[in-house]
Amino acid sequence: MIPAPFDYVAPSTVDEAVRALADAGEDAKVLAGGQSLLPVLRMRLAAPTTVVDLGKIGELTGVRDEGDAVVIGAMTTHYDVQRDPLVHDHALLLARATDTVADPQVRHRGTFGGSLAHADPAGDLLAPALALDAEMVIQGTGGRRTVSAAEFFQDFFTTSLAPEDILVEVRVPKHTGWAAHYEKFNRVAQAWSMVAVAATVRAEGGSIAEARIGLTNMASIPVRATAVEQALVGRPADAETIRAAAEHAADGTSPTVDGNADVEYRQHLAKVLTGRAVEAAMVG
Amino acid sequence: MRITVTVDGTGYTDDVEPRTLLVHHLREKLGKTGTVVGCDTSNCGACTVHLNGQSVKSCSVLAVQADGGEVNTVEGLARDGQLHPVQQAFRDNHALQCGFCTPGMIMQSIDLLADNPNPDEEAVREGLEGNLCRCTGYQNIVRAVRDAAGHMRPGAGPAAEQVADGERTTTGARGDV
């Protein structure tokens, strides 16, 4: 299968990219790593008139330390995120989740920002971004703005990005020394998450001082399991605490139904996997 | 659009449509039919090549994205009639039957060994999760990759030296083979 014809632009700065998108209008698509976009184009499920490739914009790549946050360029590949020492030290949850994204070849090309902007509810980086209170730095025709993860994800494959907007970088508040685990459940290794749980916790003197839990594919957007977080914090870091807290994982969720999981099963999985994620995080 | 790509050591300059996938450019324009297409959704990995020293699925890269880059395919692995240790190991361990997935499997195996020169069984299986094979049940592929690892470790013989050679961009790009 071959994509329908399109015009191709490869700007070298973000300004140029924004301008190119504005010029091209509604039928433009942004190409980051292309690992989701190219199959879509090949299947002709999308036929943009213009493709704006961000691959030549050097400023979009890399991870840097900005005081209380780690800043990850949108075009940083999964492969580089997985191996970045800043990410490991200050946002371990992200590294753990990135390890589970697709396969090695896809991780070589696919990008952190691309995954977030694509906003697939089964994508594995959305829930960690939400759990870590990440902020999206977006540039559009009106300049730069910052949007919280909670505002950024709006619906299936829908974010607060306007057609001419570029996701430039993601500011992840430092969670230095936090334990983390991403518990993914799928039918085969290649398949998307049926449900997954992103858990990161900070223990202090045998009890849980802070906890952040995000759920993948329990709604059209990533979900924060606040009831679980509340049930964990301030309690002893033991199996009973975790078991009791995990019971709240599906509180208030209304997950979608597909061939792999009905609502009852998905909610059940959310609870089981939450328990396992928190436990695995604690064990390290 | 005019692009220049170095493939298996030879530079090629061509006009391509922006929509041309790298794998189609390789197969149809450059005659590099050793790399094949097995699916539409980037699941099968049969089209795996190395782009600038990393394994990629060439069905999910536009040819224009490879402009100025270096591509290595299964056709460029053997040197002076000597097989790459991974190729040799695939043969020795009967790691292929129909052989359609083999180019991609070999290219991905080389990449995984570059990242992890001495993988255990689990690591090999994980490293190949993006490559489907319908014939072998994977057992002999896993065996072959681990066998090749033994032959590629420094000091393991001429084959390893050959692979560690800086000119071997397909395997030596990250310098940790």
Next chain:
Amino acid sequence: MTAMAEPEVGRARVRKEDERLIAGRTRWTDNITLPGMVHMALLRSPTAHARISAIDTSAAKEMPGVIAVYTGDDLDPGGEVGMPNAWPITPDQKTPRRPMLAQGTVNFAGEAVAAVIARSSAEAEDALAEIDVDYEDLPVVLGLDNAVADGAPLVHEDLGTNTSAEWIFDSAEAGSGGDVQQAISSSEVVVTRRFRQQRLVPAFMEPRSVVVDPTAPQLTMWSATQVPHILKTMVAMTLGLPEHQVRVIAPDVGGGFGGKLAVTPEECAAVVVAQKLGKPVKWTESRSETMVAAHHGRDQMQDITISASRDGTVTGLKVDLLADMGAYLGIVGGGVPVLGAFMFNAIYKIPAYRFSCTTVLTNTTLTDAYRGAGRPEATFGIERIMDELAAELGMDPMALREKNWIAHDEFPYTTVSTLTYDSGNYEAATAKAMQLFDYDGLRREQAERRERGDKVQLGIGISTFTEMCGLAPSRVLGSLDYGAGGWEHAAIRMLPTGKVEVVTGASPHGQGHETAWSQIVADQLGVGFDDIEILHGDTQSSHKGLDTYGSRSLTVGGIAVVKAAEKVIAKARTVAAHLMEAAEEDLEFADGTFTVRGTDTSTAIQDVALAVFAAHNLPDGVEPTLDSEAVFDPENFSFPHGTHLCATEVDTETGRVRLRSYVCVDDIGNVINPLIVEGQMHGGLAQGIAQALYEEAVYDEFGTLTSGTFADYLVPSAMDLPSFTTDRTETAATSNPLGVKGVGEAGTIASTPAVVNAVVDAVRHRGVQDIEMPLSPMRVWHAVHQGNAAAGTEGEAGGGLGSIDPAHGGAQ
């Protein structure tokens, strides 16, 4: 000559084929480019059942690079061409005509409706979108029970029914056993189950491709096919071409598994188009096309009743099948479930047996041969119900099998379904497997886990299978109304320099014939392994053959090679005797050398070949050639068997199944190349396990295949399969001179019930008697938590492309 060379047969030779395959120096059909070649793309129906009221191709014809656009009526104005069904299973079978491109109606989603021919494949694909087809929807017939229900809408109105045929075997009528109804009604224990064999996609890795060159009087067709010889004859018959002006070449073929045992509308359309245009035409399908347009496999509903006495002696077996054929009958078609008729009784001595099969048409992709073809379904049915019977009786499932199987000293044994098993030793294979598996140890662990209510439960599954393969004795095929024979051809050419060319009618697509045949010929003729070249897959060099399927290559084609070699030696003996001035009967032949008995006078077969080439000094009346050919028609099937044992861990919290260990001991008779045999076992196991746990072709209520990509149809990766422990016993087949049995399908046939039995065994204490395949986590979890009630749920596509929503943004 020095000491005897080590025999080639039995050696773990690395394969000759690999040299080109590991280097990318392959010749897949899609690699072929010919001068002036144009590309064909096919528009496929998005709807499962509709009347075509209009097709407007005018805009498509105006697209850049487009050379022609054809509809079904353009290619076949008379509506006379239909794809062949070679196995009408009953005289009154209903066989709908399957056109090259749909004519009048479309009958499954994915059926080709129009063809665009363009300068490039991209331009051909571009123009598809410009073809305007008006579809008037017709009621969609899906599901076996629905299709055969009274008043069901019809797939093909002109046939008047959705039932294609009903085929029955009854042991009382055949005189091979008793009356099954009587057996059931008079037995102490009766167990009845309904099992579903879900629909599968063969999923060969190389998508299908065909190139047709019409520019010489003899048309040449390259095709990614398992069956070049059948294709040549059937294309000629189907399209009315003179057979001698058709040459078919199967170059390197990337897997088949039955999925390329076909004569396809695409191949025929490419021929007609190439002839119309006078230009070479290439068609290569995308994976998405493969999924909907290449035939599927399995898809049966099995109602099985088994009866026994309290002590576990089986008294009767009754099987009623519904088999979903899809919208048309493929080349084997209804023959696939009929093959299963002979295998439900398996390795057991069953006194009364009745099998009935109804083949049913639905608005889905057609089903046909897929690895095992009829035998996996039968093996699943019997091995599953043996476990259910054991549970009902409170017996160990292996003890129940042992009580009923054919003992090693009872061979040859004629079964209730009238086959005569030549050889086997179920006791030996089972003993070895049980020991490798640590059956008793795992049973103890299972009890302990149950005792302590472990959230991970252990189950043990058994499959003691046999199968019939090496298709097939021609007279048997004739008695089953199959349209052809089951022989195979081979020829050997002794070249002047002593090198050897072997021509085979078998058509490998991954099996390793070039290596195995070389080993056989090396031993037969006493020439070097590397001095032999195997020619195959081109009807010009290999003019006669019946190709590769049904685990037949070695047991039929390999024997033909042996027979041809014997003829070469016989011819060479005459010449050697003449050259050495000795009597023929005084010559011994060993290691490639004729020796006058009791002397040191000898001559090598290569020297004889050179002398024959020169032809200066031959006996009177002897033709100057050693070349020989043979056609071998087997007298019987071969009956590999084995004992497969599977241990699964079932996570009762999530329903996830993990394969803890898999041990199989197979008996495939003598082995030519253990490396190749082991590879066949591994791959076969992977496919059988995938049926149990992962794969299913799922249709939605509109007849759209929702598992239509590799993102949804879950072919397992290396991460999803365990390492297997494979071993063998060797009970030589008595039906052929090499003592070999087929191996290509054994692993697939045996493994599926072993896995399902293991999962059910793990959770039987929770009230579970069955879980529908594939055993997805949700199905297992529901079964565990609600007993049997929810074990069968809606079909499920896999993970999905996930990422795709054209209506929304998120392109980055």
